[in-house]
Amino acid sequence: MENTQLKNKGTQQFAPATWLNKLLDFAQLKDAGVAIWKLPQDNIIHILCDLDGGSSIDEVNLDDLESGFILAPFLAGTQQNIHFKADIKGYFELEKEAKPNENVIEISWENITEDQEMEITQINISRQPHLKLKKYPQIESTRKEDYIKMVKEGIAAISREELYKIVPSKIKCIPIKEDLDIADAYLRACNKYEDAFVSLTFSPKTGLWMGASPETLIEDKKNEYFKTVALAGTQAKDEKSIANTAWTQKEIEEQAYVSRYIINCFKKIRLREYEEIGPKTIQAGNLLHLKTSYKVDTNTLNFPELASVMLKLLHPTSAVCGMPKVISLDFLKKHETHERSYFSGYLGPVHMDQKSNIFVNLRCCQFSQDKAIFYAGAGVTEDSEPEKEWQETEIKCNVLANIIFHD
Numbered sequence: 001m002e003n004t005q006l007k008n009k010g011t012q013q014f015a016p017a018t019w020l021n022k023l024l025d026f027a028q029l030k031d032a033g034v035a036i037w038k039l040p041q042d043n044i045i046h047i048l049c050d051l052d053g054g055s056s057i058d059e060v061n062l063d064d065l066e067s068g069f070i071l072a073p074f075l076a077g078t079q080q081n082i083h084f085k086a087d088i089k090g091y092f093e094l095e096k097e098a099k100p101n102e103n104v105i106e107i108s109w110e111n112i113t114e115d116q117e118m119e120i121t122q123i124n125i126s127r128q129p130h131l132k133l134k135k136y137p138q139i140e141s142t143r144k145e146d147y148i149k150m151v152k153e154g155i156a157a158i159s160r161e162e163l164y165k166i167v168p169s170k171i172k173c174i175p176i177k178e179d180l181d182i183a184d185a186y187l188r189a190c191n192k193y194e195d196a197f198v199s200l201t202f203s204p205k206t207g208l209w210m211g212a213s214p215e216t217l218i219e220d221k222k223n224e225y226f227k228t229v230a231l232a233g234t235q236a237k238d239e240k241s242i243a244n245t246a247w248t249q250k251e252i253e254e255q256a257y258v259s260r261y262i263i264n265c266f267k268k269i270r271l272r273e274y275e276e277i278g279p280k281t282i283q284a285g286n287l288l289h290l291k292t293s294y295k296v297d298t299n300t301l302n303f304p305e306l307a308s309v310m311l312k313l314l315h316p317t318s319a320v321c322g323m324p325k326v327i328s329l330d331f332l333k334k335h336e337t338h339e340r341s342y343f344s345g346y347l348g349p350v351h352m353d354q355k356s357n358i359f360v361n362l363r364c365c366q367f368s369q370d371k372a373i374f375y376a377g378a379g380v381t382e383d384s385e386p387e388k389e390w391q392e393t394e395i396k397c398n399v400l401a402n403i404i405f406h407d
């Protein structure tokens, strides 16, 4: 007889990377969906598995979603919005500086049957490649000259006053070896990017994605607060302290467009009571950005659907799309030759312990059978220098590429 007894204390011990690789294999074997994530400034790795592979949602209404994990593309219609419910749920603590393949751990299961745990633990991950991913032969790296041309066309459209800002993106493909240890790379990214939302998601519908995002789209704690941020402007971190970082007019303006966009979203719903902090310089890996934070006290505000409404209004923000939104989307549809897929979409846990933490899917890559596909964009304004924007996208791709291929 099937043993469906629920358990909450793990009995099996493996190294953290082994656990995660087994989980990915389990998900693939079962056509299930799995989301693994770590919140900024936290060392808890959360695990969630939807045994039905996640459900497609035409339109995301945050309020209607059950507790789980959401994954949405940049453009609705190109890929599906996918929601994972929490059939299996657990977590473990990532020890600082611990090697992902050493020091065995137990997983603290919140929701799993003994059979399921047994099945996961018995998976043999030694065969290579242990994951069978799709090949995407049609996806190729964006050529530098094509990206530069697109940036120049953006600048020209801004000079003609059709746009204020545009965020052209590119893709960069790097071949991967069959024996690449994806969970090990993921856990090293978790260790390195303490301030990021570091995620690893897999489902038959979405494929395998990894990300280390610095950008909150929505943080919502029921009846307490709602938060969002305007993040833009990028420079490489050098030896100067953050307090001594200087920003050019171009970067200040670029970020101010995002702030203005968020304030306009608040205006649309006649929300006047919000706290605005910044812009401040923040560090995201080896990069610095300008960030303004917005916080609404939802304890006193009688507006329970605020997060749901704001999610629809905000995405995609002018941090990843441009300003004005509709004209920018047209520009990107016309000039970008690749699909953004889930890059610059959003993802994160929803309604978990009364909280939703949704992030913009940045500094991310998708894995295919033979290559990792990195995505990055850069905010272009009238004063942009195309070569510098290209360099910025290179550095952004390297946030994960350096971890996956070097460290």
Ligand SMILES: C=C(O[C@@H]1C=C(C(=O)O)C=C[C@H]1O)C(=O)O
Pocket (backbone or CB within 6 Å): 167, 215, 231, 232, 233, 234, 289, 319, 320, 362, 363, 375, 376, 377, 378, 379, 380, 396
């Ligand atoms: C588009 C990306 O990042 C966004 C664009 C930024 C910019 O243009 O300076 C900075 C942070 C993000 O809001 C990306 O990482 O690919």
